[in-house]
Amino acid sequence: MREKVTITAVKARKQGPKLTMVTAYDAPMAHIVDLAGIDMILVGDSLATAVLGYEDTLPATVDIMIHHSAAVSRAKPASLIVTDMPWLSYHTSTEEAVRNAGRLIREGHAGAVKLEGGRKRLPVVKAILDAEIPVVGHLGLTPQSVHAMGGYRVQGKDSQMARALLDDAVALAEAGIFALVLEGIPDTLAELITSEIAIPTIGIGAGTRCDGQVLVFHDVLGMSDQRLAKFVRQYAHLMDVATAALQQYSADVQAGTFPAESETYHMNNAIIEELRAERAIETGKTSHQIGVDE
Numbered sequence: 001m002r003e004k005v006t007i008t009a010v011k012a013r014k015q016g017p018k019l020t021m022v023t024a025y026d027a028p029m030a031h032i033v034d035l036a037g038i039d040m041i042l043v044g045d046s047l048a049t050a051v052l053g054y055e056d057t058l059p060a061t062v063d064i065m066i067h068h069s070a071a072v073s074r075a076k077p078a079s080l081i082v083t084d085m086p087w088l089s090y091h092t093s094t095e096e097a098v099r100n101a102g103r104l105i106r107e108g109h110a111g112a113v114k115l116e117g118g119r120k121r122l123p124v125v126k127a128i129l130d131a132e133i134p135v136v137g138h139l140g141l142t143p144q145s146v147h148a149m150g151g152y153r154v155q156g157k158d159s160q161m162a163r164a165l166l167d168d169a170v171a172l173a174e175a176g177i178f179a180l181v182l183e184g185i186p187d188t189l190a191e192l193i194t195s196e197i198a199i200p201t202i203g204i205g206a207g208t209r210c211d212g213q214v215l216v217f218h219d220v221l222g223m224s225d226q227r228l229a230k231f232v233r234q235y236a237h238l239m240d241v242a243t244a245a246l247q248q249y250s251a252d253v254q255a256g257t258f259p260a261e262s263e264t265y266h267m268n269n270a271i272i273e274e275l276r277a278e279r280a281i282e283t284g285k286t287s288h289q290i291g292v293d294e
Contacts, residue, residue, distance in 0.1 A: 050217070
């Protein structure tokens with residue numbers, strides 16, 4: 001068994017080797033991710049789209065995140081569990097933000113929380129950190145801001161936006177977060193941010209020059225036939241495998257070849273014949289008719 005991944009261990013990987021993070025939303029997923037030796041499990045609000053069928057992440061609530069985070073924790077992974085703070089869970093007041101972050105730790109058994117946004121979120125970030133709750137930041141394409149951004153668009157391509165993202169990253173790192181997700185930004189900007197801050201950066205659609213990478217479980221394993229983002233690489237096509245397996249199961253049921261003899265439980269023939277005889281007396285039928293008609 002490998003050692004539990006800690007906040008300290010993650011921060012120490014700034015100089016390498018590169019960090020890996022994959023989403024998981026229940027115990028079986030978490031077990032697979034952990035067996036693969038992934039450093040961090042992200043219980044992302046992406047579960048709203050990946051497993052709950054919504055069009056975006058906004059329907060995820062604190063209670064939903066707690067439910068899935070707790071399920072992931074029951075797998076007892078060595079991977080560090082980081083759970084997303086969903087939309088509106090840290091936007092109204094610092095007090096509510098700390099309370100919600102605390103619930104994700106206490107009830108969801110997360111090891112850290114992640115929230116989106118830069119300098120305008122600093123009061124919230126500092127308050128959560130003051131409550132001794134580790135925080136991962138998230139800049140660039142922030143899915144909870146999909147409407148404000150006008151859709152899922154690459155961020156930081158012009159000088160003004162790039163400068164703002166760099167300033168946001170520096171401010172968050174100085175505030176005390178221990179890692180920063182950079183999503184949907186140019187690779188050279190991600191490289192600059194990574195070189196300017198002392199904490200690890202975790203890229204998703206941000207090139208290879210970050211200190212680590214994160215992807216969604218279902219995307220990596222090809223569990224969907226939906227159009228994928230440019231930055232996703234599928235390492236398997238489990239949807240095809242699963243569909244074929246279920247089709248074969250259906251065919252075997254129709255053909256009567258499932259379950260096979262080896263997959264069937266048996267009992268003493270004398271006992272079943274005794275039961276048939278009893279039923280025959282009760283119903284006035286012969287024991288042969290009991291076996292056929294009923």
